[in-house]
Amino acid sequence: MVGFLLVDQPRSGVENMAIDQAMVERAAREQIVLARLYAWSEPTLSLGYFQRVSDRKEQPTTRGMALVRRSTGGGAIVHHFDWTYSIAAPTAALNQPSKSIGASTGLYDLVHHQVVEMLKEFNLHARLCEETAPTCGDCSFLCFKRRARGDVLIDSEFADSETPQHGKLRDGFKVLGSAQRRVAGGLLQHGSLLLSTSQHAPSLPGLFELSRGTASANMLSSRFHRAISTVVTEFAGATEVVLAIDELVPEYDGSPGLFGNQAWTHRLP
Amino acid sequence: MKVEELKYNPSHEWVQLADINGERIATVGITDFAVEQLTDLVYMALPSVGSSVTAGQEFGEVESVKAVSPLISPVDGEVIEVHSALADDLELLGKDPFGQGWMIKVKVPADANFDSLLDYDAYKKQCAG
Numbered sequence: 127m128v129g130f131l132l133v134d135q136p137r138s139g140v141e142n143m144a145i146d147q148a149m150v151e152r153a154a155r156e157q158i159v160l161a162r163l164y165a166w167s168e169p170t171l172s173l174g175y176f177q178r179v180s181d182r183k184e185q186p187t188t189r190g191m192a193l194v195r196r197s198t199g200g201g202a203i204v205h206h207f208d209w210t211y212s213i214a215a216p217t218a219a220l221n222q223p224s225k226s227i228g229a230s231t232g233l234y235d236l237v238h239h240q241v242v243e244m245l246k247e248f249n250l251h252a253r254l255c256e257e258t259a260p261t262c263g264d265c266s267f268l269c270f271k272r273r274a275r276g277d278v279l280i281d282s283e284f285a286d287s288e289t290p291q292h293g294k295l296r297d298g299f300k301v302l303g304s305a306q307r308r309v310a311g312g313l314l315q316h317g318s319l320l321l322s323t324s325q326h327a328p329s330l331p332g333l334f335e336l337s338r339g340t341a342s343a344n345m346l347s348s349r350f351h352r353a354i355s356t357v358v359t360e361f362a363g364a365t366e367v368v369l370a371i372d373e374l375v376p377e378y379d380g381s382p383g384l385f386g387n388q389a390w391t392h393r394l395p
Numbered sequence: 396m397k398v399e400e401l402k403y404n405p406s407h408e409w410v411q412l413a414d415i416n417g418e419r420i421a422t423v424g425i426t427d428f429a430v431e432q433l434t435d436l437v438y439m440a441l442p443s444v445g446s447s448v449t450a451g452q453e454f455g456e457v458e459s460v461k462a463v464s465p466l467i468s469p470v471d472g473e474v475i476e477v478h479s480a481l482a483d484d485l486e487l488l489g490k491d492p493f494g495q496g497w498m499i500k501v502k503v504p505a506d507a508n509f510d511s512l513l514d515y516d517a518y519k520k521q522c523a524g
Contacts, residue, residue: 175463176458199461229461274461307462308463
């Protein structure tokens with residue numbers, strides 16, 4: 127099996143979601159593993175597949191942001207100062223022949239384990255969340271306020287003493303959350319690594335704040351690239367870096383597909 | 396309902412076929428294996444009464460904590476009944492996946508062929524694989 131990885135240019139939410147969809151369709155069709163690291167060209171709120179648009183009122187600081195709905199589940203993410211990764215794999219690569227429903231814990235755990243190891247290199251107290259917590263009232267809208275088994279958390283006292291606006295979140299601060307979507311013959315996993323606090327989600331510290339400024343985006347960049355490349359190699363046997371989107375998904379023609387459709391975005395008003 | 400008498404999709408949906416008032420009616424749900432794999436179900440979407448489903452195609456979706464997964468129809472036909480209360484009480488799937496956890500009932504064509512579906516032994520073998 128072959129694996130391809132692209133470090134992409136920043137794109138709109140609609141473009142990013144359309145490309146991820148094209149990736150999983152190609153991965154399932156051609157039995158290859160595809161991965162992409164990307165940013166967002168404008169601050170964008172991505173809703174989970176089953177979230178209601180009206181729940182956005184729980185986070186009024188997201189008003190005015192571009193809006194897109196993901197095909198994956200989970201909570202809403204403010205994409206402002208974050209990196210997103212996506213990995214698309216054929217079901218056959220997941221080593222779970224009997225399983226074609228639910229999460230692939232193998233892929234999920236591997237990505238998150240790699241990121242924990244990466245963050246430890248920056249002297250951050252990173253660990254995996256051990257237990258899924260029930261979503262709670264007004265804190266359940268944003269992904270990074272939820273807790274699920276395998277989420278990457280940082281234990282830090284920083285926010286308590288120096289940035290009280292971040293508040294104290296139980297069980298550490300979440301800096302990486304991922305979600306998956308199964309399609310016929312394939313699986314898409316994407317996730318967001320929170321680099322820094324956004325004014326659209328001021329209660330969420332990123333790696334920059336939690337490291338007291340020692341883990342900058344530039345410093346983390348190459349290491350994050352290596353972490354995702356390691357995951358692709360694990361599943362595909364080798365990783366080939368590609369330099370353009372048409373090498374990763376030749377079928378992608380720039381069309382927004384369903385992600386540009388208001389009926390899709392507002393499917394649950 | 397005896398699980399040995401049901402037919403199965405490789406994607407873990409079960410189907411019970413019955414002749415009711417001269418029509419062939421398929422009741423569809425997901426297996427206990429699927430419920431166990433999904434863990435922590437949070438949302439479900441099912442089709443509307445009157446809509447058509449196609450064997451091998453998606454008829455609904457479920458979200459667990461980490462993944463959205465399609466529900467694949469084992470039969471062709473028209474949806475005549477939907478267990479709409481299930482979405483608000485997903486624990487029923489864990490308690491009784493082959494009974495109270497049913498999802499849809501479908502009127503299937505009289506000449507429908509179900510040879511591509513697995514019997515109980517074949518399905519159990521797949522799950523053990």
